[in-house]
Amino acid sequence: MVSLLDIIGPVMVGPSSSHTAGACRLGLLARCLVGGTPERARVELHGSFARTGEGHGTDKAIVGGLMGFRPDDERIRDALGIAEREGLDYRFEKTTLGEENEVHPNTVRITVERGDRGTMMVGSSLGAGRVLVTEIDGYPVEVTANYHTIVLVAEDIPGSVARIATILAEDGINIATLRLTRKARGGDAFMVIEVDEAPDEKVSADIDALPWVRWVYRLDKVSA
Amino acid sequence: MYHSLADAIRDAEASGKSLAHVALEAESRDQGRPIEEIREALGRALSVMRGAVTRGLVGDLHSASGLVGGDAAKLREGPAGPLAGTPFRDVLARALAVQEVNAAMGVIVAAPTAGGAGVLPAVLTGLADARRIGDDAVIDALATAGLIGAVVAQRASLSGAEGGCQAETGAAAGMAAGAATEMLGGSPSQAGHAVALAQQGTLGLVCDPLGGLVELPCVYRNATGAAIAMAAIEMALAGVTFAIPVDEVIDTMGEIGRGMDVRYRETAGGGLAATPTGRRLARERLYQIKRSGG
Secondary structure, three states, X not given: OOOHHHHOOOEEEOOOHHHHHHHHHHHHXXXXXXXXXXXXXXXXXXXXXXXXXXXXXXXXHHHHHHOOOOOOOHHHHHHHHHHHHHOOEEEEEEEOOOOOOOOOOEEEEEEEEEOOXXXXXXXXXXXXXXXXXXXXXXXXXXXXXXXXXXXXXXXXOOOHHHHHHHHHHHOOOOEEEEEEEEOOOOOEEEEEEEEOOOOOHHHHHHHHOOOOEEEEEEEOOOOO | OXXXXXXXXXXXXXXXXXXXXXXXXXXXXXXXXXXXXXHHHHHHHHHHHHHHHHHHHHOOOOOOOOOOOOHHHHHHHOOOOOOOOOHHHHHHHHHHHHHHHHHOOOEEEOOOOOOOOOHHHHHHHHHHHHHOOOHHHHHHHHHHHHHHHHHHHXXXXXXXXXXXXXXXXXXXXXXXXXXXXXXXXXXXXXXXXXXXXXXXXXXXXXXXOHHHOOOOOHHHHHHHHHHHHHHHHHHHHOOOOOOOOHHHHHHHHHHHHHHOOHHHEOXXXXXXXXXXXXXXXXXXXXXXXXXXXX
């Protein structure tokens, strides 16, 4: 559904809603995966991100996002210098993540490490600041971050959805959408749950404590 | 949100309301948010727009490549042309100003996109300041602009990569034309004709930025886009109507965008980007950006 405020917005640091604002949001999402500013980040730029990213400040926007800057934060302009002072060790590379017609032209793979947590995310900037995360730790996903989102991989056992829905309900969190996929019967089940309220640490800790859950991530809403 | 401007105009005229009002009601219904909250968000957007206009008119900003910057100040202070002393000249200066801020990684409102972000604030704040129109009316105008942009998004596109520059500065010109026509006292139907008149003037406009950067010609296209909006406003308020209904004009924009060669859709493969000078400047300036570390 198109909203007036999507058209008159977002408020953002220029110059490009796809190459700057969207790139910043992808950085913010990678930050969520390790729960804070990473100590190390490897950023692999694909397609148009690789070709024109420097002129659009895509590098600054992604590093700014990794440090928690929102797309309208003017510190994005100086993000690379700030990262060096704050001890975020980042590295940019140009790469090809697939065939031209299969991978969105504005795609990035971000590998982040923070303490004992390390993860890898692939995401695309679709235009007008909208983003889509397409892969987390090798699992194909579809996360738009238009909502607060919980992503988890669990053993495919009966009642798993009910158990997780109960945990969310107990914390007063309303589910907007839920998608469950699995590679094979009895294989790992993959859940992407979009929720209306921001889940706190306790919610992900409760889900993570379930013995059949392999891992769980919380991604904050990053849309305008 | 409305999928057809004709529907919105019919609803507005049947109930004696403005397009801004029916747009706010539709948004409130769709998003489950009170109208006051939506107007507050639009008010924040307006204050960012005004900030970008003011910042850009100072004239000391340059993009990372150095290709653009300083031209807004020339229009503010430079030698007089035929538009000297008119709100029209001020609107052109403001459009350049916002887009120079955008190219220099300053804060703007993407309305509808970052590449077309200069047109709407230039036309709305330029005309409001010239006529001493208060912010409440400008916020209403932003709602009308949002309605027009939403219809274009649904029937055509708001992305240069999909529809060329007609979908960015062209759509912005349509949004500004319809919104300002209503802000200056035009009826919903006159606002609809203003959108059609602006949009017909930008049909087929290609997206051909040097090196793929939102700089050249984007900065100047915002000024010429604002000029097309001003022409449309003037005609619509004088009672000029456009025979092709506005929704059909917008559909045409979508059809042209779908048929547009990929070279003309933000890839820097054609148009001004592919001229000998365009290629040379892009090569030199991208090298400069890399060497200076941005």
